[in-house]
Amino acid sequence: MKIRKLLLLVSVVMIASLVLTACSTDTGSKSSSGGDKIFIAHAGPITGDSAQFGDMKTKAIQLAIDELNEQGGINGKKVELLIGDDTSNPKEAPNVAQKLAQDDRVLAVIGHWNSSCTLAARGIYNDAGIPLLADSVNKALTDGTTPTAYRVSLTDTVQAESLAKYAYEKLGKRKAAILYTANDFGTGLMEDFYRAFKEIGGEIIATEAYFEGQTKDFSPQLTKIKEKNPDLLFIAGYYVETALIAQQSQELGLNVQMLGTEGISSEELIKLGGEAVEGIIFAGFFHPDVEFPGTREFVEAFREKYGKDPDTYAALAYDSAKLIFAAIEEKGESREGIMEFLDEVQGFPGVAGPISFDENHDVVRNIVVLTVRDGKIALADEQID
Amino acid sequence: MFLDQLSNGIALGSIYGLTAIGFTMVYGIIRLINFSHGDIYMMGAFFAYTGIMFFKLPLIPSFLIGMVCAALLGVLLAKLAYIPVLGAARINLFLCAVGAAIFLENFAMLLWGPETQSFPTMIENKSYTFGGLTITKLQFIIIFTSIVLILLLTYIVKRTKMGRAMRCCSQDMVAAKLMGIKTEKIVMFTFILGSTLGAAAGILVAMYYKAVYPMMGFSAGLKAFVSAVIGGIGSIPGAMAGGFIMGVAETLGAAYISSGYRDAISFIILIIILLFKPAGLFGSSVKEKV
Numbered sequence: 001m002k003i004r005k006l007l008l009l010v011s012v013v014m015i016a017s018l019v020l021t022a023c024s025t026d027t028g029s030k031s032s033s034g035g036d037k038i039f040i041a042h043a044g045p046i047t048g049d050s051a052q053f054g055d056m057k058t059k060a061i062q063l064a065i066d067e068l069n070e071q072g073g074i075n076g077k078k079v080e081l082l083i084g085d086d087t088s089n090p091k092e093a094p095n096v097a098q099k100l101a102q103d104d105r106v107l108a109v110i111g112h113w114n115s116s117c118t119l120a121a122r123g124i125y126n127d128a129g130i131p132l133l134a135d136s137v138n139k140a141l142t143d144g145t146t147p148t149a150y151r152v153s154l155t156d157t158v159q160a161e162s163l164a165k166y167a168y169e170k171l172g173k174r175k176a177a178i179l180y181t182a183n184d185f186g187t188g189l190m191e192d193f194y195r196a197f198k199e200i201g202g203e204i205i206a207t208e209a210y211f212e213g214q215t216k217d218f219s220p221q222l223t224k225i226k227e228k229n230p231d232l233l234f235i236a237g238y239y240v241e242t243a244l245i246a247q248q249s250q251e252l253g254l255n256v257q258m259l260g261t262e263g264i265s266s267e268e269l270i271k272l273g274g275e276a277v278e279g280i281i282f283a284g285f286f287h288p289d290v291e292f293p294g295t296r297e298f299v300e301a302f303r304e305k306y307g308k309d310p311d312t313y314a315a316l317a318y319d320s321a322k323l324i325f326a327a328i329e330e331k332g333e334s335r336e337g338i339m340e341f342l343d344e345v346q347g348f349p350g351v352a353g354p355i356s357f358d359e360n361h362d363v364v365r366n367i368v369v370l371t372v373r374d375g376k377i378a379l380a381d382e383q384i385d
Numbered sequence: 386m387f388l389d390q391l392s393n394g395i396a397l398g399s400i401y402g403l404t405a406i407g408f409t410m411v412y413g414i415i416r417l418i419n420f421s422h423g424d425i426y427m428m429g430a431f432f433a434y435t436g437i438m439f440f441k442l443p444l445i446p447s448f449l450i451g452m453v454c455a456a457l458l459g460v461l462l463a464k465l466a467y468i469p470v471l472g473a474a475r476i477n478l479f480l481c482a483v484g485a486a487i488f489l490e491n492f493a494m495l496l497w498g499p500e501t502q503s504f505p506t507m508i509e510n511k512s513y514t515f516g517g518l519t520i521t522k523l524q525f526i527i528i529f530t531s532i533v534l535i536l537l538l539t540y541i542v543k544r545t546k547m548g549r550a551m552r553c554c555s556q557d558m559v560a561a562k563l564m565g566i567k568t569e570k571i572v573m574f575t576f577i578l579g580s581t582l583g584a585a586a587g588i589l590v591a592m593y594y595k596a597v598y599p600m601m602g603f604s605a606g607l608k609a610f611v612s613a614v615i616g617g618i619g620s621i622p623g624a625m626a627g628g629f630i631m632g633v634a635e636t637l638g639a640a641y642i643s644s645g646y647r648d649a650i651s652f653i654i655l656i657i658i659l660l661f662k663p664a665g666l667f668g669s670s671v672k673e674k675v
Binding site for chain 1: 596
């Protein structure tokens with residue numbers, strides 16, 4: 001019995017020390033009060049199937065923070081990053097949000113990448129009055145019910161409409177098939193693309209669903225689509241599945257122009273898809289070759305620090321961090337101040353283009369059309385006017 | 386269109402079947418619903434991936450490395466997680482398996498990273514057509530491997546001394562021990578065999594979809610479980626048949642009903658089969674000994 005108690009005690013101590021060390025490595029600081037430091041948080045997929053995006057965002061935010069801290073921080077205070085991992089699982093996102101919302105030191109949250117996660121978490125941030133800078137595209141995010149949410153990317157509606165128009169006018173496509181992931185992101189895009197493509201005179205001949213992270217075999221859907229003989233395949237999903245779809249289409253002999261969204265604009269698409277994704281056209285909000293003030297410096301700093309090119313989300317996260325710093329500098333260390341700043345900001349110089357928010361808290365920006373050429377993400381020849 | 390979809394279904398079914406063989410065998414011997422089977426399958430694929438990517442080995446040695454490492458892992462799991470609770474209530478064993486599964490998933494995330502990695506193309510995947518049925522080279526390899534493994538396993542279980550000992554253990558662990566069978570050794574051997582089979586399935590599937598990721602075992606394990614149950618859990622040819630039924634049902638369901646409901650369709654099939662044949666298609670319903 002005694003030994004048992006001792007064992008219990010030892011294990012409790014061990015677990016406690018583990019938790020404590022884990023916490024301190026998380027925040028990198030031993031102090032529990034935010035007195036001499038400014039804290040911002042990044043919530044997103046650090047592990048799980050979208051981890052690539054979460055990782056890029058963390059890297060970009062960290063880069064922004066390091067640059068700022070090297071110059072002395074804000075009013076002499078260093079900025080630190082807290083990270084919450086939602087594992088791209090909408091059931092996990094509210095837990096992460098709750099944890100960050102209870103932390104009074106957190107001034108603003110950049111994050112939740114997956115639309116479903118952002119939608120699940122936004123109410124919690126709103127109740128706590130924390131400004132949320134999200135790059136999810138589902139239109140519901142800025143429906144006015146959670147005024148602390150700001151979107152630095154475009155809505156699915158705007159994106160789908162632009163892509164539909166691009167496919168019809170620039171690519172001359174008339175018969176489209178849609179393959180979409182059955183979540184908030186994919187369904188939103190599918191519905192908007194369906195409507196927009198029909199409105200301008202195109203025809204949608206098939207819509208097929210699949211499940212993010214579960215479906216690996218797309219042959220039934222693709223065989224069905226092949227029967228209908230479309231001239232365009234619009235894929236509303238993320239890069240892992242898009243790479244598989246491209247490979248399996250090739251194996252089934254379905255040779256059709258593929259069109260994707262910003263959800264696939266990652267180097268990983270090419271790593272996974274190989275030559276099968278060559279020529280795929282997709283939307284993005286950023287490309288190193290589309291230069292705005294600061295873009296080149298950002299790309300070079302990112303390359304130097306991490307040895308790879310930043311993607312769309314890295315750029316957006318970097319801009320989000322910069323926005324928050326500017327807000328704190330101007331309005332002081334308060335959540336309300338940051339939101340006030342975001343409401344007022346006009347043409348903030350971001351590396352992915354100037355940032356201003358409209359009355360719905362949506363950013364106003366353009367889509368860049370990208371493609372895969374010779375195993376690299378490049379700008380498409382034709383751009384949206 | 387129907388024939389195309391049918392060949393898609395058979396291809397998918399052979400993958401399910403292959404995964405289910407190892408699963409059903411472990412159940413057949415020690416009555417353990419081995420929920421870590423899917424994760425052994427994942428680890429096998431990752432070991433082979435490591436062999437190819439980091440040690441630049443050709444396919445066959447990497448394949449063998451994957452199977453051997455997975456077998457070692459199986460031994461380790463059996464030693465640390467299963468054998469200590471073998472004498473306790475069945476639920477403990479089951480929980481240990483679930484725990485092992487969660488551990489392996491997170492371990493793989495830690496070691497290889499959480500993202501999907503691309504498995505290099507080792508075999509040029511050509512497709513052939515036989516009277517309307519299209520089959521690719523890899524699909525053929527998968528079906529062929531499954532059949533060879535079934536024959537081999539059936540031989541081991543039915544014809545060898547080890548197999549006889551395994552069957553004894555499956556009937557009554559205590560009595561087998563009393564008869565002088567080293568039951569722990571048998572359990573270990575069962576896990577080695579099961580893990581090797583799981584790894585073989587994992588590597589083939591990784592080659593087929595050209596992707597490895599830490600969560601790849603989760604749904605594969607679930608589908609293997611369903612295939613094994615449909616075929617009659619414990620029956621080795623049954624697992625293969627169950628896999629084919631699942632694969633074809635899912636594909637045809639996705640093609641003719643709705644792609645959003647493909648998993649629901651396969652589970653409905655499971656329920657229907659269990660309603661009419663509670664022991665599964667090839668299962669024999671032996672009364673529980675009291």
